[in-house]
Amino acid sequence: MDSSCEMYREQNREMLRQSGKMRGMLWILLVVIVAVIMVVIFILSNNPVNPIPDSSRQMIVVTTPSWTASKGIMQRYECCDTDTNWAPVGSQVPIILGRNGMGWGRGLHQIPDDGNPVKQEADGKSPAGVFRLGEAFGFPTIEEIGELKIPYRPVTEYLECIDDVDSRYYTQLLEKDLVESVDWESSERIHCSPNAYHYGVMVEHNTVDTQKGAGSCIILHCVSLTGDSTAGCTTMSGAGMEKLIKWLNAGANPLLVQLPLSVYRRMQRSWRLPEL
Secondary structure, three states, rough: OOHHHHHHHHHHHHHHHHHHHHHHHHHHHHHHHHHHHHHHHHHHHHHHOOOOOOOEEEEEEEEEEHHHHHHHHEEEEEEEOOOOOOEEEEEEEEEEEEEOOEEEEEOOOOOOOOOEEEEOOOOOEEEEEEEEEEEEOOOOOHHHHHOOOEEEOOOOOOOEEEEOOOOOOOOOEEEEEHHOOOOOOOEEEEEOOOOOOOOEEOOOOOOOOOOOOOOOEOOOOOOOOOOOEOOOOOOOOOHHHHHHHHHHHHOOOOOEEEEEEEHHHHHHHOOOOOOO
């Protein structure tokens, strides 16, 4: 009887020892899993997801000396279907943008957790980030401008871009005479600025999952006669805009990458941006 009890107790002690070892191994495994998760989070936080689609073959790069600078440089780039190395097209073009510099916009990129400043309506900042390009427009007729590879809309007296945050048409470029009812009190009347809007290309900032007050009607267009900084658009010479419009190809999924130079350098590798 005593030997049977002793054997039973020994079996229990062995089971407890094995259970303790198992718990120890589980704790070690848990620590390893947590450590791996932390490493992955660190890597992802320091290597932002690349917002550049593989299908993009044209890129417009705008860089400025700082977040607050209102002047910078634009360079066009392109690559072929079998190569991801971006090659410059043409020469650099001086640009003028928002009077208060740049703030993170709403495009293809993710705004960093420490992203500041952030673009808001009427803040005088141009949007920073990666953006698709929309349709072009201009005062020349289709016959006058010739064949293009992007959608082009001749300017009429009704063409407006809506910047009223309370309008259901907020951020949209439209013909006023074609809407059922006008529900806005503020808009950019394109036909009223024939010099600045002789040519224009819409930038798709805040056009998907549109957020009220995050900024609207961002356009690449000709510099004004006075050469002043803008309310948020990016401007260049008329010759520069004409070359840009005639170069753009909707089939190449063209993008605008617009960043302060220091941020561009930081994102260059993870976003696979062109060498400047």
